[in-house]
Amino acid sequence: MARTRIQQKNSETILDAALDVFSASGFRGATLDQIAEVAGMSKPNLLYYFASKEAIHLALLNQLLDTWLDPLRAMDPNGEPLAEIMGYIRKKLEISRDYPRESRLFANEILQGAPHMRVAIESDLKALVDKKAIVLQAWMDAGKITRLPPVHLIFSIWALTQHYADFDVQVRAVLGPDHDPFTEAEAFLEVLFRRLLLP
């Protein structure tokens, strides 16, 4: 799929429009009409590039997982423990800020029981977390950071960073108009995790 320049470009236009609509309305809530309108194409033309609505959705989910795992992969076992973890948190929060649509697409998928990503989560994601949990455990054993259940520590990073993307509407409503959620979140999470992790 997607050979020529034009095809490449059109595929990307469709996927970007689909990301808009799927992330805002979920799979069932999204319609091909909406996606076509956002993409500036006709509905049959969408289906010339992708076999079905589900095929568009799957294409988005597939390219999503790697984006999702990359920052955790980058956490270096040989780096300075606190700096590595704080770097991971900062990168994860940047993703929430710069790619909120991807975050919501992922949240929608998990909320509904991960019908399409279950396998990937049980294999790739679990394997990566297990591997990094061992790194965290080693840092704890060496007295570099506070002793905590490593996997739950990772969960807490996910929960706190993704919250600012997935619950953006609520965050902004509660903070009021004169606040920048992500700037404040960065400072807050810096303090929170530094205080939590420093022995």
Place this chain on the structure above:
Amino acid sequence: MARTRIQQKNSETILDAALDVFSASGFRGATLDQIAEVAGMSKPNLLYYFASKEAIHLALLNQLLDTWLDPLRAMDPNGEPLAEIMGYIRKKLEISRDYPRESRLFANEILQGAPHMRVAIESDLKALVDKKAIVLQAWMDAGKITRLPPVHLIFSIWALTQHYADFDVQVRAVLGPDHDPFTEAEAFLEVLFRRLLLP
């Protein structure tokens, strides 16, 4: 609506079934057929009790907000600061454990931009958070707990507790079969917030 015993009971049966389906599939993903099947009623009979699919959804959302705000309301300005906050966290986690469907219904609504609850969030929820933020600020000024942005502290409690309900599938997949997420979460969050808040 819902006068007699039978009517009362049927309304509740419908709402409980609808909560099952809406929380698992979102508003558009849910169908009256599914709700009717779970409720053990015919589709037209559903519509005898509620004017429309949206009316069922709205009824659920309306009774949801109070359940959602109650634990935060219960945080007592005159109580012992750390005990009050830890009590709030424990109660919020219990709700995630005992009412995961409600948590996911709420998450779905916010994810989609809170089309039905926006007003309530901007008024009731914001007012309550503002009020409790003042209480937290006073505790900080008195040196009882660590000085932190109070509203973000509340966000962090929401994020960490709701994560275990909303991302339950992912949590269980990563932890593996021999773990009880909520028991572990309770211990983890106890340590996390005690460490964070104790001066």
Place this chain on the structure above:
DNA sequence: GTCTATACTCTGATAGAC
């Protein structure tokens, strides 16, 4: 109050001209 039958709309997907 509850059911069967059905009207009507929306939406995913296809046919076929250009």
Place this chain on the structure above:
DNA sequence: GTCTATCAGAGTATAGAC
């Protein structure tokens, strides 16, 4: 490759018998 027209199925809601 892209469009107009259209089909087929799903799904909300209503009519009307009982």
